[in-house]
Amino acid sequence: MKKTIAFFTILLSVINIQAQENIDLLTYENTQDINFFSTIKNGAQVKEYITTSKNSVKVGDTLILGSPTSEELNTRTYSGSYGNKARGGIAQSRSTSKKTYEFIQMGRPAGFGSIMSAVGGDAQNMADNSLKNTRVIVSEIKTYHRGSKNKPLYVVMVLGEINGRAFGINKYLSVMDTELGIESGEILLKNRKMTRDEAIAKLKEAKELVEIEMMSKEQFDELKKELAPIINSNN
Template identity: 70%
Template sequence: MKKIITLIALTLFSITNTNAQRELDSLTYENTQDINFFKSVKNRTLIQKYKTINKNVIQIGDTVILGNPTSQEFSSKTYSGSYGNKARGGISKSRSTTKKTYEFIKMGRPAGFGSIMASLNGDAQSMANNSLKNSKAIVKEIKAYHRGSKKKPLYLVMVLGEMNGRAFGINKYLSVMDTELAIESGEILLKNRKMTRDEAISKLKEAKELMEIDMMSKKEFEDLKKKLRPIIMKKE
């Protein structure tokens, strides 16, 4: 009886320990690049909260907005036909179309039913297109993966759900295949996003031009300069 109790206790401890390794309360960009940290993190580890390279924070339950697509898809179709009572000749025309798509946002879950069916049909999982621009979504899940072996840095995959529990077309979810790059490229917009150093410099230059044409007072410019100084002077 004691052996059985001991075995059950060890099993429960093992399960608890495994689950603990599969979930982290928080993760930072620096953690994802630090081999002393990420070598112990397993693929598919659930992340509750993530801090980006620019110190923006995103967590499960947050609302995000889909920004501008940063990629394009090209497709071409050829139409042909014959003329006359007999097929004496043919006419063919080609039509090419360009569609703006997201580079980091896919339709469906990373390995959901839709992507599995697409793979079976020999098709690549489709990327979200421009029709979803400015759509709001809720962060349902954030998971960490290695860029190869466990000795490689981590990247985060984020699953987004529709605001009212409906679907994005035929897909219930969207997958952000690289959260850091999606945020940095502007494909994913965060609420209360912190201004980057480049953005602060650009804003200050614009303010200086406005001051020079008397569209902004010197005091307003100096106040803005003081506000932006910590962002511009921070070390990268």
């Protein structure tokens, strides 16, 4: 009897480990629920992720890169010279800047340490403005703890090239925090659901159009009916 119990205990442990490493559906609420995230291992593979705004992202989905939200500044100092002799005390500085993504890194995540460095704001090889409006495919979705195993999860997406287009010397990009990447507009989702704030703003704009007679009362009422479920939601 004891051997049978031990066998099933080991079997359940194996099943549990497999569940920790592969997640069919992960929601934002799961990532914040200690009863759930405390059972998840760093680097667990996710097939589908439901964001805080109830949008779905699946492995194989096509996304579009939005606009970069950061700027990289490089400053170089040059010393003037006559022949081989530098002019003492005379130097010039030249600064150049380029728009870069804050949450989209070139290449695949190079291990857990690299991921934590990126989330912590340390310097990484970030994608730049040349990739704006590029269509990409979701190759992998992974989830990691924000520190120890008793910390909430965040989601990393690995984006692949489409139609053989390479990202420079890289074949992949990494979205180091999916929620922030979407919220900032650096990642544009296909069939993205309108947020409550966006619905309110659209309805306010429509009301102004009615007041200046650029929209009929009937059109406004129809739009109000369409937006009501979003505005009345708890999100």
